[in-house]
Amino acid sequence: MRKTSLALAVTASTLGLSLSQTAHAEFLKDSKATLEARNFYFNRDFRQDGAAQSKSEEWAQGFILRADSGYTEGTVGFGVDAIGTFGFKLDSGGGTAGSGLLVPDRSGGSQDTSSGLAVAGKAKISKTVLKVGSLQYKNQAIASSDGRLLPQVFSGGQLVSQEIDGLTLDAAHIREVNNRNSNDYEDISVTSGGTRGIAVTGGNTTDSFDYIGGTYKVTKELTAGYYYSNLEDFYKQNSFNLVHVWPVADGQTLKTDVRYAHSTDDGRSTIDNDAYGIMTTYSVSGHSFGLGYQSMTGDSGFAYVGNTDPFLVNYVQISDFANKDEKSWQARYDYNFAAIGIPGLTFMTRYLSGDNVDQGGANNSEGKEWERNTELMYVFQEGPLKNLGMRWRNASVRSNFGNDIDENRLIVSYTLPLL
The missing domain is CATH 2.40.160.10 (Porin)
Known part of the structure; x- marks a missing residue:
């Protein structure tokens, strides 16, 4: 420009x-x-009974x-x-x-x-x-x-x-x-409470978060990542990531994203967690089919800075499926309409189910939840409306330990390049 x-x-x-x-x-x-x-x-x-x-x-x-x-x-x-x-x-x-x-x-x-x-x-x-x-x-x-x-x-x-x-x-x-x-x-907070299984003493905020790490492109198809982070007083975390994209054939790819994080307490919390996740996506002719699995082990759920987007394969529109002992899987489908001559129009739907959640206390029942997401988005590619985007995001959540939610988000955005 x-x-x-x-x-x-x-x-x-x-x-x-x-x-x-x-x-x-x-x-x-x-x-x-x-x-x-x-x-x-x-x-x-x-949607749950007795909602405040x-x-x-x-x-x-x-x-x-x-x-x-x-x-x-x-x-x-x-x-x-x-x-x-x-x-x-x-x-x-x-x-x-x-x-x-x-x-x-x-x-x-x-x-x-x-x-x-x-x-x-x-x-x-x-x-x-x-x-x-x-x-x-x-x-x-x-x-x-x-x-x-x-x-x-x-x-x-x-x-x-x-x-x-x-x-x-x-x-x-x-x-x-x-x-x-x-x-x-x-000050910075730590995600805690409820079925997360994370308890803190002396308040849940701190004024220090540090990290060091990076990514390395091992080969054209394989990228490796490692980060060490410390939210002072709350947790220390080692996070590992491998992403492999295999060109199966002309116009076809198989992407595998593997994630693992080990978190321990740093003085004022009960954080003790190992988070495992894998997402595999096969793409062909505008279609993408994905399957994911995520597992939480240890004495707590996954630890991360409050109100941020956690590095988890099953973090979606509403839930993160990262409660204590939770096991969850995901099935996802995407379609890019550029494959049939409509660039800028995309569709996504996914379903996630989690179980084995430790609800703690006197409640010995197994916690279960599921979430369904649908997203339709269109961004004008040319003409006077170029860069105008419209997005509809729909979600439903049902759980025997949390809120039952039906949600809609309508977002219209326009980006004007000034330089």
């Missing part, structure tokens, strides 16, 4: 910089900026500005990345708040508006980048959630190095989190 003087001005003003285009040519040349408008309707009906709230239903509009600069010239290049967010309520009331789309207020409802600005400075030497400030993460150790109106952002630093071909090294120190339905940064 040709970079106009207007687009350059938008990026410069967003980052709050006054730079010489001659002296910092690469800084401007490699800059990127987009503005996403995200309209989100969320409806969750609670019959449903959670809200409708909101959000805007997400992402601006990533290039680097200044020289041995050490410097730059800035920024994420600006703004959301406002379109509909929420009558006791239907709590969807996670909007920031809660003191009355039990939701605030009318929310906004934030996340800025990170960065420095680059060769193929090694250091970022410090407000960041999003996505790896085996931690993955920022973007499943609501506005994204989750963390405060900390990250070092990523790709000096060796095929090898990516990744390390970070994180201190606080601004959750997707929050206006403020706060």
Whole structure:
């Protein structure tokens, strides 16, 4: 895309910089900026008897500005990345708040508006980048959630190095989190309680999460990953991953994703878990058929940072199937309509079933649950509506130890490239 003087001005003003285009040519040349408008309707009906709230239903509009600069010239290049967010309520009331789309207020409802600005400075030497400030993460150790109106952002630093071909090294120190339905940064929590089998003492938050690890492309078909992470006072975790993509024949692939994580307590929790998972997917002519299995062993369920997306093969729209002693399987089908000449249109459906959940206490019965998901999405590929996306996500959950839920999410988003 040709970079106009207007687009350059938008990026410069967003980052709050006054730079010489001659002296910092690469800084401007490699800059990127987009503005996403995200309209989100969320409806969750609670179907179990005696539910405290019959449903959670809200409708909101959000805007997400992402601006990533290039680097200044020289041995050490410097730059800035920024994420600006703004959301406002379109509909929420009558006791239907709590969807996670909007920031809660003191009355039990939701605030009318929310906004934030996340800025990170960065420095680059060769193929090694250091970022410090407000960041999003996505790896085996931690993955920022973007499943609501506005994204989750963390405060900390990250070092990523790709000096060796095929090898990516990744390390970070994180201190606080601004959750997707929050206006403020706060200490980091651990997922706990209920059938998770994780108990904590002295509060469930901390101001320190560290990880180090990376991925290595062993061969063209095989990628291996390992991460060590520590949520101070709560858990230490070693996570392993192997992904193999076998080209069975022309236009056909068999992908196998194997995951294992060993988690132990770090002083103030009862975390003791081994999580095993495997997902195998066969793809041909636009069709994808997947089968997955996940197993939890040890004295607790899977440990991960609260409100993030856990690195599990059976983490889906509502549930993660990671309770104490839980065994679960998944059957999934996807179809990409580009195979019949309709690019941008995709369909997905899956069914998951979990059992053997240890409910603890005096309840000796076996915990069981199932979830069914369906998703239909279309993104316009050309014309005046190019980059306009429409997504419908439907889910049903039934359980003998948790909530029975029917859920619909309707998301309309439009991404405007500014640079």
